[in-house]
Amino acid sequence: MQNQILKSGFEELGLEYTDEIEKKFNIYKDLLLEWNKKINITRIENDEEIYIKHYLDSVIFLNNNNKSIDKKIIDVGTGGGFPGLPLKIVNDNFKLTLLDSLRKRIDFLQLVIDELKLKNVELIHGRAEDFGQDTKYREKYDICVSRAVAPLNVLSELCLPFVKLGGHFAAYKSENISEEISGAKSAIEKLGGKIIDTKLIKIPNSDITRKIVIIEKIKQMEKIYPRKAGTPEKKPLL
Ligand code: SAM
Numbered sequence: 614m615q616n617q618i619l620k621s622g623f624e625e626l627g628l629e630y631t632d633e634i635e636k637k638f639n640i641y642k643d644l645l646l647e648w649n650k651k652i653n654i655t656r657i658e659n660d661e662e663i664y665i666k667h668y669l670d671s672v673i674f675l676n677n678n679n680k681s682i683d684k685k686i687i688d689v690g691t692g693g694g695f696p697g698l699p700l701k702i703v704n705d706n707f708k709l710t711l712l713d714s715l716r717k718r719i720d721f722l723q724l725v726i727d728e729l730k731l732k733n734v735e736l737i738h739g740r741a742e743d744f745g746q747d748t749k750y751r752e753k754y755d756i757c758v759s760r761a762v763a764p765l766n767v768l769s770e771l772c773l774p775f776v777k778l779g780g781h782f783a784a785y786k787s788e789n790i791s792e793e794i795s796g797a798k799s800a801i802e803k804l805g806g807k808i809i810d811t812k813l814i815k816i817p818n819s820d821i822t823r824k825i826v827i828i829e830k831i832k833q834m835e836k837i838y839p840r841k842a843g844t845p846e847k848k849p850l851l
Pocket residue numbers: 689690691692693694695696712713714715718739740741742759760761762771
């Protein structure tokens with residue numbers, strides 16, 4: 614029998630839930646729980662929380678318009694793979710890059726990708742600030758996603774460099790962040806971005822509401838951004 618939390622959650626989000634998706638999510642969960650004992654990947658340690666706070670939360674970005682698009686997508690500060698890897702598990706058409714500055718987490722993700730036999734996934738170990746200046750990655754992505762990495766003004770300097778002109782950055786934020794958003798507007802403008810939408814979505818089977826801030830890259834970014842590693846956090850753009 615299929616996992617009821619995930620099945621009903623997918624239904625609520627309007628996404629198709631298949632045996633193949635369930636199989637992949639199960640393998641991923643078992644590896645996550647096993648490796649979490651050896652290296653620190655996530656504070657979430659039981660099955661139900663993984664289904665809701667990792668899997669369903671990650672995939673709420675998907676909807677009828679984007680659930681099967683074939684786009685280049687990067688997850689900055691992916692940690693244990695969230696939200697990027699569940700997005701790829703549900704939409705295998707994505708060409709996904711997962712970036713994190715912690716080597717052990719990238720090693721763990723390599724194992725998961727091998728076990729799940731996922732194609733078109735690239736792993737990068739390093740700082741977003743460094744890769745954002747690398748012409749191989751700079752302004753090459755249709756979509757950038759990121760969850761729980763930094764406040765929006767700092768995060769925009771880490772993420773917007775990867776987004777191509779006309780592409781989008783989706784920041785997974787909590788419900789009450791109106792001050793964070795207003796405090797980030799001028800930084801986003803300096804970085805060539807514009808907030809075009811904020812989506813409030815309840816995570817199915819929970820009382821948590823996620824806010825996704827969608828920023829479009831409307832102007833090519835000045836070469837000075839991102840500044841060198843550590844500077845966006847130490848001297849956030851105002
Ligand atoms: N996104 C995951 C999630 O929501 O479960 C992980 C969140 S964790 C709190 C933040 C992650 O961002 C860590 O794995 C950390 O190594 C990574 N990180 C923070 N700053 C970074 C940077 N400048 N470049 C690359 N990775 C960064």
